[in-house]
Each structure stands twice: as structure tokens, then as C-alpha cells.
Amino acid sequence: TEAATAPHALPVEPATAPPARDLFSKFDPLIAEREALLATGVRDPFAIVMERVKSPTEAVIRGKDTILLGTYNYMGMTFDPDVIAAGKAALDQFGSGTNGSRMLNGTFRDHVDAEEALKEFYGADHAMVFSTGYQANLGILSTIATKGEYIILDADSHASIYDGCALGNAEIVRFRHNSVEDLDKRLGRLPAEAGKLVVLEGVYSMLGDIAPLRQMVEVARKHGAMVLVDEAHSMGFFGEHGRGVYEEVGLELGTDVDFVIGTFSKSVGTVGGFCVSNHPKFEVMRLSCRPYIFTASLPPSVVATAATSIRKLMTADKKRAQLWDNARTLHRGLTDMGFKLGTAQPDSAIIAIILDDQQQAVVMWQALLEGGLYVNMARPPATPAGTFLLRCSLCAEHTPEQIERVLAMFGAAGRAVGVIS
Numbered sequence: 150t151e152a153a154t155a156p157h158a159l160p161v162e163p164a165t166a167p168p169a170r171d172l173f174s175k176f177d178p179l180i181a182e183r184e185a186l187l188a189t190g191v192r193d194p195f196a197i198v199m200e201r202v203k204s205p206t207e208a209v210i211r212g213k214d215t216i217l218l219g220t221y222n223y224m225g226m227t228f229d230p231d232v233i234a235a236g237k238a239a240l241d242q243f244g245s246g247t248n249g250s251r252m253l254n255g256t257f258r259d260h261v262d263a264e265e266a267l268k269e270f271y272g273a274d275h276a277m278v279f280s281t282g283y284q285a286n287l288g289i290l291s292t293i294a295t296k297g298e299y300i301i302l303d304a305d306s307h308a309s310i311y312d313g314c315a316l317g318n319a320e321i322v323r324f325r326h327n328s329v330e331d332l333d334k335r336l337g338r339l340p341a342e343a344g345k346l347v348v349l350e351g352v353y354s355m356l357g358d359i360a361p362l363r364q365m366v367e368v369a370r371k372h373g374a375m376v377l378v379d380e381a382h383s384m385g386f387f388g389e390h391g392r393g394v395y396e397e398v399g400l401e402l403g404t405d406v407d408f409v410i411g412t413f414s415k416s417v418g419t420v421g422g423f424c425v426s427n428h429p430k431f432e433v434m435r436l437s438c439r440p441y442i443f444t445a446s447l448p449p450s451v452v453a454t455a456a457t458s459i460r461k462l463m464t465a466d467k468k469r470a471q472l473w474d475n476a477r478t479l480h481r482g483l484t485d486m487g488f489k490l491g492t493a494q495p496d497s498a499i500i501a502i503i504l505d506d507q508q509q510a511v512v513m514w515q516a517l518l519e520g521g522l523y524v525n526m527a528r529p530p531a532t533p534a535g536t537f538l539l540r541c542s543l544c545a546e547h548t549p550e551q552i553e554r555v556l557a558m559f560g561a562a563g564r565a566v567g568v569i570s
């Protein structure tokens with residue numbers, strides 16, 4: 150035909166390509182594991198849809214009213230009327246999005262205001278807002294330490310910390326979870342003159358345990374290391390001003406801790422991430438941090454809700470007290486029933502029930518959901534030491550009556566599945 154003889158025509162018969170190696174074949178074990186699990190008749194714990202959300206503690210899932218005990222809405226700010234009003238006003242005044250990077254056209258009034266609110270909240274000189282907490286870790290860790298420098302991190306660090314290390318060029322050294330002794334030993338083996346950053350978390354989110362931050366910081370300083378603490382799961386309710394575990398144990402930003410990383414997706418009740426610091430050169434991060442520069446900034450409505458929420462959290466003493474009350478009541482109730490928990494005391498607002506295997510965890514998870522309770526199912530690789538967990542995260546807005554119902558549901562499901570007798 151004419152087309153076939155034209156100079157730029159494609160060949161009618163494509164040349165036979167070598168057989169493609171299917172890049173998806175490496176996922177076969179994961180697909181098989183998931184199919185085997187679903188074949189037992191349980192529902193997929195990673196495919197839940199909230200059809201309606203009625204409050205920070207209640208949603209409708211598959212038509213059923215369900216108590217939420219597996220969100221990070223610790224302070225219940227998602228339905229705060231001032232927070233919602235701030236978001237609506239910003240949506241009306243500034244539109245739905247920024248269409249650009251913070252570095253170019255994407256810095257609006259409320260991005261600056263959210264950073265001001267963070268500076269007030271932490272009493273900090275500098276605050277930098279990222280599009281998520283994940284990106285804050287990605288950006289700060291990959292930028293701050295580079296070739297010939299060291300990042301020393303807890304083995305149970307969050308994925309975003311590991312990924313931040315993977316994106317950068319620093320040497321990575323891990324120490325045993327929460328072991329001050331191992332941190333000391335590993336720091337002692339590094340060249341004295343090399344730059345070092347020790348990365349810690351206030352609360353470790355899988356088991357809900359807290360870091361021995363005072364001793365960790367003392368050891369880090371002894372070896373001349375800078376310190377970064379991710380306070381994602383403590384903001385709002387640890388410490389006098391809700392700044393985190395570091396504040397609770399009497400440490401200070403600047404003197405003891407160089408950088409605090411946090412998120413808007415938990416106590417603040419929206420989405421976004423940040424880093425605060427008193428380092429005099431901190432602003433240079435805005436010019437060098439790729440996950441800050443090469444992505445669009447948060448919508449104005451999001452940063453406006455964040456700024457309002459952060460300022461309200463500064464004085465949320467009653468909510469803090471209620472959240473701790475709830476954590477104590479749930480921890481005591483589950484312990485009394487005979488469940489094996491991640492921590493001996495209620496260290497944080499996360500209470501993890503440790504189960505034997507995936508099958509037991511999923512069956513129990515499903516029994517709870519059918520009874521009207523949503524908790525998180527967590528499994529390796531997210532969990533430490535290959536454990537299967539049902540994670541409860543409390544909210545300041547859970548009522549004593551809801552906690553009582555939650556305990557009754559755990560009792561019934563635990564006995565039905567044979568986890569407790």
C-alpha cells in the first residue's frame with residue numbers, strides 16, 4: 150500500500166521483540182499470600198472505605214455505624230468548627246490549589262501563616278512546611294547529611310526516615326531499637342571529625358513505645374552529633390505545650406535537639422509535614438531540599454486549617470488530659486482481660502495488641518469490624534520483629550461510654566477467636 154511504502158511508515162509486521170521479562174513476577178509471592186488469606190473468607194483489611202465520617206470517632210463502613218479506634222486523629226481536630234471555617238474561607242479567597250512549587254508561585258499567605266503558627270507552637274526560629282510528613286523526612290534527611298557524613302538511626306525507624314536516607318548520600322548506621330548502649334557503641338566507631346546526625350522518634354508508632362530521649366541526646370552530644378527527633382505521634386499531647394516527647398522529658402529545641410520533624414496528618418488533623426529548627430542557617434534548606442522544591446505546595450485551604458489547628462493545640466489542655474485518661478482506661482481494660490500489649494504501661498495514645506500470626510490477627514480484626522469497631526491491622530514489614538498487631542489509636546474525643554463499648558467488643562472478639570480465655 151501507499152502507507153507501507155512511504156518513507157516514515159511503520160512496518161506492517163512489527164519486528165519480533167525478545168520475550169519481555171515480566172517485571173511483575175517478583176510480586177508473585179505477595180499476590181499469592183494475599184489470595185490465600187482472602188480465600189479463607191476474611192475481608193481485606195487494607196481495602197476499607199469510609200462511606201461517611203460523622204465525627205473524629207465515628208464513621209459508616211459498609212452501611213454500619215463504626216467506632217474509629219485506628220486513626221491518628223489524636224486530638225479530634227478534623228471537625229473543629231474554627232478549623233473548618235478557616236479552610237472554607239481560604240478555599241473561597243484563594244481557590245482550590247496553588248499550581249506550583251513553594252519556591253516559585255506556590256507560597257501563599259497561609260503557607261507563611263502555617264509556618265508562623267509552627268514557630269509560635271515550638272518557640273522556634275525557623276519552620277518549613279512540606280507537602281507531607283513523609284516528604285519532610287525525605288527532604289531534610291537527604292539534604293542535611295551527605296557523602297562522608299553519617300546518619301545514625303534507630304532500627305525501628307519509620308519508612309520515611311529510611312527512604313530519606315536512601316535518597317541521600319550519607320553513610321547509614323543503625324542501632325538496636327531504643328538501646329542507648331548500642332547507640333553509644335556505634336557512634337564511638339565513627340571518625341571523630343565526620344559530621345553526624347542521630348535520628349530518633351519520640352513515639353514509635355507500631356508498638357506505641359517512647360524513646361529514652363534524654364539519655365539518647367546525652368550520648369549523641371558526647372560524640373558531637375546533631376539530633377533530629379520525629380515527633381509525628383506526640384505532637385499536641387506530650388509536654389506542657391504539646392511539643393512532643395522531647396518537651397515532656399525536659400529537653401529544649403536548639404540546645405538539645407537540632408531539628409523536630411512533624412506532620413499535619415495526625416494531631417493537627419489535615420495533611421502536610423514540617424521541620425522546625427533554631428539553626429541560624431536553616432533557611433538554606435529552602436534552596437537545596439529537592440522534595441521541598443520539586444513538588445507543588447499544599448492547597449491554601451489545607452495550610453489555613455493547619456495554622457488554625459496548631460494555634461488551638463497550644464492551649465488544648467483539657468483535650469490532652471482526656472486523651473491520656475482514655476489511653477489509661479483502654480490499656481488497663483485490655484491488660485485485665487489478658488491481651489498481650491506492646492507496652493507495659495500506656496506510654497502513648499497508641500496501644501498495640503500483639504497476636505500470634507496473620508490469620509489470628511485478621512480474624513480478630515474482622516470480628517471487631519463486624520461488631521462496629523475499626524482498628525488498624527499491622528503486619529511485617531511495617532511492624533518490628535515480624536509481629537502481627539491490632540493497633541488502637543485513641544482520640545481525645547472518645548467518650549468514656551465509647552471506651553466501655555470498645556472493651557466489651559474486644560472481650561467478645563478475643564474470646565470468640567481464642568486469643569483470650
Ligand code: PMP
Pocket residue numbers: 281282283284286307309350354379381382412413414420421422
Ligand atoms: N513520621 C512518622 C513517625 C510517621 O509515623 C509518619 C506517618 N505515619 C510520618 C512520618 C509521615 O507522615 P505523613 O502522613 O504526614 O506523610
